[in-house]
Amino acid sequence: MTTETKDHAELAEIFNKDEDRVDWHDETLWWIRAKRDKSVHQLPEWEALREAASGIKHNVLSNLNAYLQEFESAAKANGIIVHWAADAKEHNEIVHGLLAENKVTQMVKSKSMLTEECHLNDYLATHGIEVIDSDLGERIVQLAGEAPSHIVLPCIHKKKEEIGDLFHMYLGTPSNMSDPQFLTETARGSLRETFLTRKVALTGVNFAIAETGEFVVCTNEGNADMGAHLADVHIACMGIEKLIPKREHLGVFLRLLTRSATGQPITTYSSHFKKPRAGQQMHLVLVDNGRSIQLGREDFRNSLKCIRCGACMNTCPVYRRSGGHSYHTAVAGPIGSILAPNLDMRKYADLPFASTLCGSCSNVCPVKIDIHDQLYKWRQVLVKEGYAPTGKKIAMQVMAKTLASPTLYHAAGKMGRLTIKYAPFAVSNKLNPWYKQREMPSSPEQSFGEWYAKNRKK
Amino acid sequence: MTVGLFIPCYVDQFYPGAAIATLQLLEKLGVTVVYPPNQTCCGQPMANSGFEHLTGGCNRLFIDNFSGFDYIVSPSGSCVLHIREHLHDDKQPELAKTIAHQVWELTSFLTDVLKVESLPARFPHKVGVHQSCHGQRGLHLSSMTELVAPNFSKPGSLLNMVKDLELVELDRKDECCGFGGTFCVAEEAVSAKMGKDRVADHLKHGAEYITGADMSCLMHMEGILKRQGSKVKVLHIAEILNSEG
Numbered sequence: 001m002t003t004e005t006k007d008h009a010e011l012a013e014i015f016n017k018d019e020d021r022v023d024w025h026d027e028t029l030w031w032i033r034a035k036r037d038k039s040v041h042q043l044p045e046w047e048a049l050r051e052a053a054s055g056i057k058h059n060v061l062s063n064l065n066a067y068l069q070e071f072e073s074a075a076k077a078n079g080i081i082v083h084w085a086a087d088a089k090e091h092n093e094i095v096h097g098l099l100a101e102n103k104v105t106q107m108v109k110s111k112s113m114l115t116e117e118c119h120l121n122d123y124l125a126t127h128g129i130e131v132i133d134s135d136l137g138e139r140i141v142q143l144a145g146e147a148p149s150h151i152v153l154p155c156i157h158k159k160k161e162e163i164g165d166l167f168h169m170y171l172g173t174p175s176n177m178s179d180p181q182f183l184t185e186t187a188r189g190s191l192r193e194t195f196l197t198r199k200v201a202l203t204g205v206n207f208a209i210a211e212t213g214e215f216v217v218c219t220n221e222g223n224a225d226m227g228a229h230l231a232d233v234h235i236a237c238m239g240i241e242k243l244i245p246k247r248e249h250l251g252v253f254l255r256l257l258t259r260s261a262t263g264q265p266i267t268t269y270s271s272h273f274k275k276p277r278a279g280q281q282m283h284l285v286l287v288d289n290g291r292s293i294q295l296g297r298e299d300f301r302n303s304l305k306c307i308r309c310g311a312c313m314n315t316c317p318v319y320r321r322s323g324g325h326s327y328h329t330a331v332a333g334p335i336g337s338i339l340a341p342n343l344d345m346r347k348y349a350d351l352p353f354a355s356t357l358c359g360s361c362s363n364v365c366p367v368k369i370d371i372h373d374q375l376y377k378w379r380q381v382l383v384k385e386g387y388a389p390t391g392k393k394i395a396m397q398v399m400a401k402t403l404a405s406p407t408l409y410h411a412a413g414k415m416g417r418l419t420i421k422y423a424p425f426a427v428s429n430k431l432n433p434w435y436k437q438r439e440m441p442s443s444p445e446q447s448f449g450e451w452y453a454k455n456r457k458k
Numbered sequence: 459m460t461v462g463l464f465i466p467c468y469v470d471q472f473y474p475g476a477a478i479a480t481l482q483l484l485e486k487l488g489v490t491v492v493y494p495p496n497q498t499c500c501g502q503p504m505a506n507s508g509f510e511h512l513t514g515g516c517n518r519l520f521i522d523n524f525s526g527f528d529y530i531v532s533p534s535g536s537c538v539l540h541i542r543e544h545l546h547d548d549k550q551p552e553l554a555k556t557i558a559h560q561v562w563e564l565t566s567f568l569t570d571v572l573k574v575e576s577l578p579a580r581f582p583h584k585v586g587v588h589q590s591c592h593g594q595r596g597l598h599l600s601s602m603t604e605l606v607a608p609n610f611s612k613p614g615s616l617l618n619m620v621k622d623l624e625l626v627e628l629d630r631k632d633e634c635c636g637f638g639g640t641f642c643v644a645e646e647a648v649s650a651k652m653g654k655d656r657v658a659d660h661l662k663h664g665a666e667y668i669t670g671a672d673m674s675c676l677m678h679m680e681g682i683l684k685r686q687g688s689k690v691k692v693l694h695i696a697e698i699l700n701s702e703g
Binding site: 008009012013015016019022026030037040041043044046047315317318321322352353354355356357358359360362363364376379380382383384388392393396397399400401403404405406409413416417432433434436437438439440441442443444446447448449451452453456 | 465467469470471472473474475477478481493495496497498499501503504505506507508509510511512513514515516518519591592595596602603604605606607630632633634636637638639641642643644645646647648649650651652653654655677678680681682684685
């Protein structure tokens with residue numbers, strides 16, 4: 001992709017060239033945030049639920065090894081075949097191996113951000129396997145040859161007219177047809193054929209229960225169920241952090257998940273998978289891919305509590321005005337910005353800076369991840385590890401030296417004020433990013449310090 | 459009670475009116491206020507950019523300037539939050555901790571410490587309040603729309619004491635303005651767009667003035683208002699609370 005070489009600020013600037021689209025994107029996501037607010041305010045116990053969920057996940061992360069072993073043996077006892085993948089490569093190889101074993105070259109897949117993270121579709125394509133994404137939003141971005149821009153709403157960056165054009169091109173709908181009902185019916189018809197003819201279906205996992213060895217997949221479209229129930233082989237892929245200890249904990253998370261995500265009281269389908277039906281194979285791939293490294297980073301461990309609701313994206317004023325693709329990673333937005341540097345600091349060094357640290361993300365997070373504090377902490381880590389641009393490093397050193405000395409500070413302040421007053425062209429020009437869309441502050445006659453010395457003499 | 463007045467560097471240099479109003483307001487309320495002349499900056503610009511390790515000089519200076527006061531008060535939620543969360547000194551860790559706990563943001567100092575219940579101020583205008591994020595979400599100056607919790611606003615309760623002042627309702631009560639320190643230049647496109655959207659909300663509801671407890675957000679929105687040729691002005695909340703009746 002061409003976006004690889006550009007950082008968040010550059011990609012966001014491109015996105016902002018079309019201000020009407022930015023307004024539309026912002027308002028669409030704000031509408032979802034407002035729906036979320038309305039829905040959570042109906043539960044007086046909302047904050048207690050968040051606290052409980054955060055505590056349960058804290059327990060899971062503190063005892064992850066034990067819960068994983070408990071889960072594995074329970075799942076095996078249920079007849080599920082469990083696989084372990086240390087990284088994305090192993091994950092992709094395991095999935096490909098299962099497809100090869102079953103001699104199939106086509107697979108249907110419901111939404112799984114983990115497979116996006118592992119770039120499974122690309123990997124399988126190079127091995128001659130065709131994957132059809134069955135989540136409507138994912139199918140749309142797949143037809144467009146794009147990555148999802150949002151973990152819950154993969155095609156939220158696309159207007160219905162653009163979706164109509166894609167369907168016209170690939171699914172034979174009439175041109176200029178953008179009625180959402182009609183387009184959805186078309187996709188449903190096309191996917192029905194896919195569901196009926198695929199022998200292997202891959203799904204994600206929202207929650208895996210250590211006690212029982214079962215897993216739960218949440219979808220609004222029922223597409224995971226359609227795929228899994230009609231296929232001879234069901235492959236479910238999950239990050240190792242998706243565990244919860246007991247079935248009784250599930251209620252806490254199911255109540256939080258969709259209220260946070262879309263403002264719905266519950267996901268339309270919360271499907272429990274415990275054992276393969278007669279004649280079916282059920283595989284479960286447990287994937288680490290950097291999670292155990294993150295678990296070892298004390299300051300960032302809590303990021304693994306994430307249940308992928310996307311609330312932090314919907315509320316983030318930067319995300320809403322820069323679009324998911326500007327984050328150039330599978331999981332965008334505030335949560336993506338604290339997860340991605342763990343995988344590759346150099347590639348994602350820009351992301352923790354794509355925030356004003358306003359803190360709204362931490363407030364909506366259903367598992368109370370201290371997202372904005374972690375963004376701050378990642379900034380410190382990235383600078384210390386040497387990922388700050390040289391120009392910025394020098395500027396910061398000069399600034400720190402000036403501000404640590406009252407004499408230098410007073411001289412610099414005076415010079416700044418005099419410059420704005422008598423040589424405004426030195427700052428009010430194209431080289432100053434502030435001035436591009438904002439006027440400089442006006443320059444007062446004297447600083448407060450100077451005024452105080454004159455007016456409050458002892 | 460002796461209060462050390464902590465004036466953020468950019469307020470000192472560019473918005474002395476906000477600092478003078480803070481001083482006069484505190485004096486009006488019977489507080490003895492001292493401004494240590496050698497103060498500079500809290501160190502936040504470096505820290506938020508990932509260079510917290512370069513803030514040692516600022517930290518030592520802050521401790522030298524502000525030791526020995528009953529309280530330290532500043533007309534900025536953001537700088538106060540930075541000191542509360544990050545002031546430290548390996549050579550005198552206890553003193554740094556004590557000072558970090560003595561720092562108060564102006565409006566919460568008025569409502570929680572001085573327990574101000576009335577003010578002799580009058581400001582016959584329609585005013586929009588900008589909830590600066592660090593003051594609101596960091597120092598809890600107001601309730602937050604994301605949380606299921608009772609409504610309150612410390613700046614709002616003070617503005618309600620001002621005669622003839624009319625507060626305007628906003629569509630988005632507590633959305634960030636996009637200033638964000640160095641974010642405002644590093645992410646210029648998004649920062650400016652956020653600022654334009656915030657300003658538009660105030661304009662739509664007929665605000666004549668935009669106020670708040672942080673001058674940095676107001677400086678950002680002022681830059682946008684001026685570029686648009688708008689007559690709407692920004693004022694630090696201290697300037698309104700200190701306005702003569």
